[in-house]
Amino acid sequence: MRNLFVYGTLMCEDIMHQVAGCLPARLAGALTGYERRAVKGEHYPGLVPGAGGRVDGVVYRDVPGFAWARLDRFEGDMYRRRCVRVQLTDGATLMAETYVVRRGFVSRLDNAEWNFSEFLRSGKAKFCRHYQGYAQLD
Numbered sequence: 001m002r003n004l005f006v007y008g009t010l011m012c013e014d015i016m017h018q019v020a021g022c023l024p025a026r027l028a029g030a031l032t033g034y035e036r037r038a039v040k041g042e043h044y045p046g047l048v049p050g051a052g053g054r055v056d057g058v059v060y061r062d063v064p065g066f067a068w069a070r071l072d073r074f075e076g077d078m079y080r081r082r083c084v085r086v087q088l089t090d091g092a093t094l095m096a097e098t099y100v101v102r103r104g105f106v107s108r109l110d111n112a113e114w115n116f117s118e119f120l121r122s123g124k125a126k127f128c129r130h131y132q133g134y135a136q137l138d
Contacts, residue, residue, distance in 0.1 A: 045114030
């Protein structure tokens with residue numbers, strides 16, 4: 001079992017549960033050296049290396065093995081998993097995997113930062129209506 005750092009749609013517990021087929025314990029955390037950018041024409045973000053960047057997100061602890069295959073299918077070819085060090089709110093750090101945009105897909109990112117609060121206000125309902133593949137993840 002490994003930890004997962006999420007920074008976008010999977011910060012929503014209901015979406016994480018549908019995608020992963022479970023809802024592991026979670027902690028708030030931040031990742032430095034990365035930027036979270038909006039994906040053009042979509043309601044979800046992409047993560048790319050960025051000097052001086054900081055991305056707030058959630059760490060799901062001890063994600064079970066069966067969930068990783070579901071998560072990989074959900075993220076698709078645009079992302080690859082990378083091991084990162086996440087800082088927790090109490091100052092401790094832990095290792096986690098996260099999904100980073102592959103080089104060949106960086107052109108799909110906007111220069112604007114993706115905003116989680118805005119997603120919750122107006123993007124989440126649209127995202128959930130648009131994404132119909134949860135049942136196909138098994």
